[in-house]
Amino acid sequence: MTDLLYDADEEALRDSVRALLAAHAPWQRTLAAVDAGEPYDGALWRRLVDQTGVTGLAVPVEHGGAGAGFREVAVVLEELGRAVAPVPFLGTVVATTALLACGESTLLRQVAAAERDVALAVGLATAPDAAPGPVTVGPGPTLSGRVLGVADTVPHGLLLVPAGDGLYAVDGTEAAVRRAPVVSLDATRPLVDLEFTAAPAHPLALGPTAATAVTAALTAGAALLASEQVGVAQWCLDTTVDYVRQRHQFGRPVGSFQAVKHRLADLWVELTEARAVARYAADQLGTAPAGERVVGSEPALAAALAQAYCGPVAVRAAEVCVQLHGGLGFTWEHPAHLYLKRAKSTAIAFGTADRHREALARLVDLPAPHVGGAAADDGAGR
Amino acid sequence: MSDHTVDGLRGLVAAFLRTHDPSGDRTNFLRARFDAGLAWVHHPPGRGGLGAPPHLQAVVDDAFADAGAPDNQPRRNSIGLGMAAPTLLRHADEAQCRRWLRPLWTGEEVWCQLFSEPDAGSDLASLRTRAVPDGDDWLVDGQKVWTSLAHEARWAILLARTDPAAPKHHGLTYFVCDMTAPGVRVRPLRQATGEAEFNEVFLTGVRIPDTHRIGEIGHGWQIARTTLMNERVAIGGRPLPREGGMVGVLARLWRERPDLRTGGLHEEVLRAWVCAEAARLAALRLRQLIAAGQPGPEGSAVKLSFAELSQRISGLEVELRGAEGLRHDDWTMRRPVAPDLLGRTATYRYLRARGNSIEGGTSEILRTIIAERVLGLPVEPRVDR
Numbered sequence: 001m002t003d004l005l006y007d008a009d010e011e012a013l014r015d016s017v018r019a020l021l022a023a024h025a026p027w028q029r030t031l032a033a034v035d036a037g038e039p040y041d042g043a044l045w046r047r048l049v050d051q052t053g054v055t056g057l058a059v060p061v062e063h064g065g066a067g068a069g070f071r072e073v074a075v076v077l078e079e080l081g082r083a084v085a086p087v088p089f090l091g092t093v094v095a096t097t098a099l100l101a102c103g104e105s106t107l108l109r110q111v112a113a114a115e116r117d118v119a120l121a122v123g124l125a126t127a128p129d130a131a132p133g134p135v136t137v138g139p140g141p142t143l144s145g146r147v148l149g150v151a152d153t154v155p156h157g158l159l160l161v162p163a164g165d166g167l168y169a170v171d172g173t174e175a176a177v178r179r180a181p182v183v184s185l186d187a188t189r190p191l192v193d194l195e196f197t198a199a200p201a202h203p204l205a206l207g208p209t210a211a212t213a214v215t216a217a218l219t220a221g222a223a224l225l226a227s228e229q230v231g232v233a234q235w236c237l238d239t240t241v242d243y244v245r246q247r248h249q250f251g252r253p254v255g256s257f258q259a260v261k262h263r264l265a266d267l268w269v270e271l272t273e274a275r276a277v278a279r280y281a282a283d284q285l286g287t288a289p290a291g292e293r294v295v296g297s298e299p300a301l302a303a304a305l306a307q308a309y310c311g312p313v314a315v316r317a318a319e320v321c322v323q324l325h326g327g328l329g330f331t332w333e334h335p336a337h338l339y340l341k342r343a344k345s346t347a348i349a350f351g352t353a354d355r356h357r358e359a360l361a362r363l364v365d366l367p368a369p370h371v372g373g374a375a376a377d378d379g380a381g382r
Numbered sequence: 383m384s385d386h387t388v389d390g391l392r393g394l395v396a397a398f399l400r401t402h403d404p405s406g407d408r409t410n411f412l413r414a415r416f417d418a419g420l421a422w423v424h425h426p427p428g429r430g431g432l433g434a435p436p437h438l439q440a441v442v443d444d445a446f447a448d449a450g451a452p453d454n455q456p457r458r459n460s461i462g463l464g465m466a467a468p469t470l471l472r473h474a475d476e477a478q479c480r481r482w483l484r485p486l487w488t489g490e491e492v493w494c495q496l497f498s499e500p501d502a503g504s505d506l507a508s509l510r511t512r513a514v515p516d517g518d519d520w521l522v523d524g525q526k527v528w529t530s531l532a533h534e535a536r537w538a539i540l541l542a543r544t545d546p547a548a549p550k551h552h553g554l555t556y557f558v559c560d561m562t563a564p565g566v567r568v569r570p571l572r573q574a575t576g577e578a579e580f581n582e583v584f585l586t587g588v589r590i591p592d593t594h595r596i597g598e599i600g601h602g603w604q605i606a607r608t609t610l611m612n613e614r615v616a617i618g619g620r621p622l623p624r625e626g627g628m629v630g631v632l633a634r635l636w637r638e639r640p641d642l643r644t645g646g647l648h649e650e651v652l653r654a655w656v657c658a659e660a661a662r663l664a665a666l667r668l669r670q671l672i673a674a675g676q677p678g679p680e681g682s683a684v685k686l687s688f689a690e691l692s693q694r695i696s697g698l699e700v701e702l703r704g705a706e707g708l709r710h711d712d713w714t715m716r717r718p719v720a721p722d723l724l725g726r727t728a729t730y731r732y733l734r735a736r737g738n739s740i741e742g743g744t745s746e747i748l749r750t751i752i753a754e755r756v757l758g759l760p761v762e763p764r765v766d767r
Contacts, residue, residue, distance in 0.1 A: 004667040005674060241757050256760040261753035268752055269683040276663035308656045357652040366636055366651060369643035 004279040009068075010075045016052055017076050021083040027335040030086055034187040034338075040154070045087040049114040052076070054089055056112035058096050064109035070220065074227035074282035081231025081314075084338045086188040088119065090221065090228065091152020095120045095160050097220040098167065101213035102205040107158070107169070117157030120217050121170070121194055124151040127351025128218035128303065129359055132211075135163035135196060142176075142198040143168055149182060149191045151349070159194070161201065167210035168201035176200065186345035188338060219303045222350040223285050226278035226306035232343050233271050233310075233317035236336075240264065240321045247326075260324060267320055274313040281306035301363045307356040311347035318343035386434040388441050394432075395420060395445040404451035412454055412488040415446070421454075421487045425471060429479050430487055437673030454489045457720045461531055462486045462493030466539050469609045473556070473597045482537065482558070494535035496526040496559060496583055497606065504747045506541070507551045507603055508766070511585060513542035520544075520557065520595070522565075522588040528741070532568045532581035533717060535561045539609065540590075541602050550766065554602030558594045565589070575733045576713035579721060610743065621669055622662055628695045628731060629658035631724060635702060642702050651702075654695050661687040679756040686748050689738035692723070696731035703728055 006014070025044050033039050049055050057072045059065020073093050080089055092111065095118040099108050110116040122133060135145035143163045153159065159170045159177070170177060176199035182191040205213055241264060244255030254260055284302040318340040322329040329336045347353065361368060385393070402414050415421055416430045423439050425431025447453070456463055467486055470479055485491040502509035511524025522542055532538070538559040545553035559566070565588040570578035597605045625633050636643065636651055661684065668680040700707040710729040721734050739745040753759045 002666075003670065004663065005670050237757075241759065245759060252763060253760045255753075256762050258750065258762060261757075261759050262746070262749040264757055264759065265749035265752040268757060269686050272680050272683040273660040273664040273687065276667040277660045279667065280663050305656060305659055308652075309660045357649070357656065360656065361648070361652055364633070364655065366633060366648070366655065367640075367643075368648050369645055370640070 002280060002283050004276050004283070006075065006279075010072055013052065013072055014075050014079055017048070017054075017079040018082075020048060020051055021079060021085055025083050025085045027084065027338060030084060030188060031332075031335065031338065033086060039086045039187050039190050040088065041086050042154075044085065045089075045154075046114075048087055048089070053114075055092055055096070055114050058093055058100070059108050059112040060100075063100075063105050063112065065112040070224065070285040071279075071282050074224055074278065077224055077227040078231035078234070078278075081228035081342070082235045084188050084232070084235075084335070084342050086190075088117065088152035088154055090225065091119045092117070093224060094152075094217045094221040098160050098213045098217035099204070101216045102167065102209065104204055107204075117154040119150065119153040119157055119159060120214070121147050121150055121153070121159040121161040122214070122218070123147060123149040124189075124191060124345075124349045125149060125351070126218060127355045127359070128215050128222055128300065130218070130351070132165075133162050135161055137164040137166065137168075137201075139198070141168075141201050141203065143170060143196045143201045144198055145196055147194045147196075149184075150194055151189050151191055153179065153192050153194070155179065160204065161196070162210065162214045163201070165210060166206040167204045167213050169204055170196065170199050170201050174199050184345070186341040188342060189345060218350060219300055220285055222307045222356070223281035223299065223303035225346055225350055226274070226281050226310035229310040229314035229343070229346050230271065230275050230278045232339055232346070233267075233274060233314045236314075236317035236321035236339055236343075237264065237267055237271055239336075240324045244324055254324070263320055263324070267317055270313045270316065274310045277306050277309050297363060301360065304356040304359040304363060307351060308353045308360060311353050314343040315347050386432070386438065388438065391423065391432075391434065391438050391441050392445050394418070395442055395449075399449050399451070404446075404449055408452045409488060409490060411452060413484060415451075416484045416487050420446075421484075422467070425483075429471060429483055435673075454487055458534075459486070459489050459492045459531075460720065461495050462491070462537075465495060465609045466493040466537070469539065469556075469596070469605060472608055473605050477593070478558070478596065486537075491536040492531055492534045494529050494531040494538045494561070495609070496529060496532075496538045496540040496585075497609075498528045499525060500527050504744055505766075506606070507554065509541060509543060509554070511540075511542045512546070513544050513555060513557065513590070515544075515592075516589070518592050520590045520592065522557075522559070522585050522590055524585050526583040526585065527571065527580075529568075529581045529583050530579055531719060532561065532583050533570065534719060537561060538583075539596075541606050544599055544602075548600065551603045552600055554606070555599050556596040556602040556605040557590050558596060559585075559588065559590055560594075563588050563590075570715070570717065572715060573734075574736065575721075575730055577716040577718055579718055621666060624659060624662065626662070627658065628692055628699075628723065628735075629655055631728075631731075632695050632699050632702070635699060642704060647698070647702055650698055654691070654698055657687075658691050658695065661691055679752065682748050682752050682756070685742065686745055686752075689735075689745055692731075692735040692738050696728060696735045699728040700732045 024047060033041060053066055054076050056065035057068040058070055061067040096111055098120055111118055133147060135143050135147060137143060143161055157172045159172050161168045161170050176197045178195040180193045182193055184191040244260055245253055247254045281302040284299040322336045322340055325334060325336055328334050398418050398420060402411055404411060419427055419432040420442050421430035423432050423434040423442055424436040426433050470482055486493060497506060499509045499511060513520040513522045538561055540557040540559040541554055542557060543553050544555040565586040567584040569582045571580040571582050572578045632651060665684045668684055707728060711727040723731055723734060754761055
């Protein structure tokens with residue numbers, strides 16, 4: 001049976017990540033970094049990697065990793081969401097999944113050992129079932145084209161670029177790679193626009209293997225993002241509950257008013273369900289020993305369900321958090337806006353809830369109506 | 383000492399089946415199963431159980447079902463099994479448990495619950511049914527309402543006021559009432575569906591022996607809370623396969639009837655499917671928490687979601703059916719022991735589902751309970767305490 005709980009190892013991992021973030025990534029520091037225009041915290045990332053080995057969690061032992069699996073990755077993401085921590089872990093896991101599907105043992109070893117930063121050069125908003133990107137191959141083993149809104153690319157890191165019918169590795173230090181920072185809605189997860197101009201590339205996979213690797217990576221991203229969303233929502237709920245307990249108006253705690261209580265009770269119910277959905281999605285990925293298994297129908301269904309459900313819950317949690325903090329919640333000095341921006345961005349990342357409902361319509365056979373009567377039933381809702 | 387493992391319990395069932403013919407007399411078979419401790423495995427020995435972990439119950443139930451053994455028809459006695467039994471186990475004395483638990487579990491005696499009154503619904507502690515001592519007995523007068531199964535029941539769990547001078551939560555006492563006693567009158571109460579699952583129960587000079595009192599005089603409210611917590615778990619706790627509930631009816635209709643499909647309803651069907659699957663996984667996770675010995679407050683979440691979803695999905699189904707949604711199957715007054723949510727027309731489901739957010743604690747009361755007991759938010763200032 002699918003285990004939707006957390007085991008002792010997962011709880012221990014959570015405790016160590018939470019302690020590290022509490023010590024080294026308080027929101028005041030994150031907000032100051034955003035203000036300074038340097039949101040990625042390289043020192044924090046290094047510390048997280050060195051102390052908890054997060055880059056090796058999803059890498060099997062035979063490729064030099066910890067062989068822990070996606071359930072553990074999901075627990076780390078819950079904590080990173082809870083802290084809106086500005087580290088490129090999600091993108092690293094997504095790229096790792098692509099490397100797993102390609103069987104790239106050498107690169108996997110380097111990622112697991114934290115010798116190399118790696119990111120999938122695909123726009124953050126890309127859904128697992130999206131059409132191939134705009135990068136073209138040639139002349140020779142070079143790539144050209146632009147990819148907009150890519151998350152978690154660290155300067156000098158390796159880029160995994162889907163192009164033509166292949167998946168290629170491009171060294172981010174190449175002069176033929178232009179990296180233009182974007183002013184992103186969620187400054188704690190900075191985006192860049194990438195431009196490749198005949199950039200030298202090394203093919204990792206071609207044909208169906210490459211397509212499978214990209215789909216597996218994006219499916220894992222969608223599934224695992226749900227755990228980050230649970231972490232975001234949990235922080236918003238906890239913080240709001242604490243606030244309305246101590247904030248008094250009309251001579252009583254704001255949290256004693258039924259209108260406030262019921263909103264928070266509804267949020268707690270939604271969060272309870274989102275947690276079950278996110279655990280299910282992570283567990284389904286975790287049962288896939290090789291990358292290509294991730295595109296099987298149940299992991300794909302669980303990932304689509306996760307993004308159809310958990311994204312909107314995180315957004316609601318952040319919006320309720322802002323609202324119930326009153327004027328304070330609307331200020332730059334209070335961290336609520338960091339969570340609101342993170343939540344709203346994640347609701348678009350790896351495809352919107354609507355996009356994932358369309359995917360579910362295909363996966364669970366609830367087809368859209370025919371359009372115009374004569375058209376074939378080809379999923380006309382797309 | 384029995385071996386409290388999956389294999390150990392399967393072995394006990396197999397040994398039981400070697401000496402008891404599952405195709406023989408149903409009642410005798412069920413009584414013997416109770417006496418063997420294979421009724422509620424988590425109960426202590428002598429009370430239908432083995433003192434085993436509760437998650438092993440499913441192992442035992444499956445083993446009996448696989449052997450084609452008769453079950454105790456749990457839907458016929460849902461209040462007895464879901465609410466009376468856990469309360470008796472926790473609060474009744476040895477003689478009371480010996481008298482009531484076995485026939486309750488076998489289904490020989492059906493139970494109902496005499497709690498709500500016309501003027502005491504959500505504010506249950508304001509109930510006014512009086513119990514006055516009279517020698518070794520109590521004399522009970524009052525009116526109860528929304529009583530499922532009263533017309534079938536042999537016994538009732540009853541909450542009555544024994545001290546009108548005490549603050550309202552402290553003046554209540556918990557009894558077991560004989561539904562065949564003189565002075566008990568049961569009248570059907572018809573619902574919006576046309577049928578009468580419920581009853582009004584009039585109690586006029588009903589004599590209850592003091593030996594049928596559960597717990598201390600004045601402790602009725604605390605004991606009733608055990609019952610109500612179990613009610614919420616009983617309503618929300620069943621595991622379902624994907625599309626196992628009402629959403630499956632809606633999904634099958636969508637698949638079988640392309641002629642009914644519209645773009646707007648497609649969106650609503652998909653949203654409902656997503657929410658139903660999320661609620662199903664949350665219920666599954668709740669079961670896993672309970673089995674792991676970490677019972678949490680998630681039962682309230684499951685009950686709230688179930689009510690909201692059943693209303694939303696049944697309303698959507700009626701609308702999807704369009705002109706067919708104007709047709710109901712039958713308004714004849716019936717006396718079902720449980721609602722037939724999947725067998726009748728969409729209109730029945732729609733109407734019956736309105737009760738889901740009212741029975742067993744209204745959704746509004748549940749939200750307040752979640753806010754205060756789970757989230758720890760302050761209680762509202764009250765004028766009645």
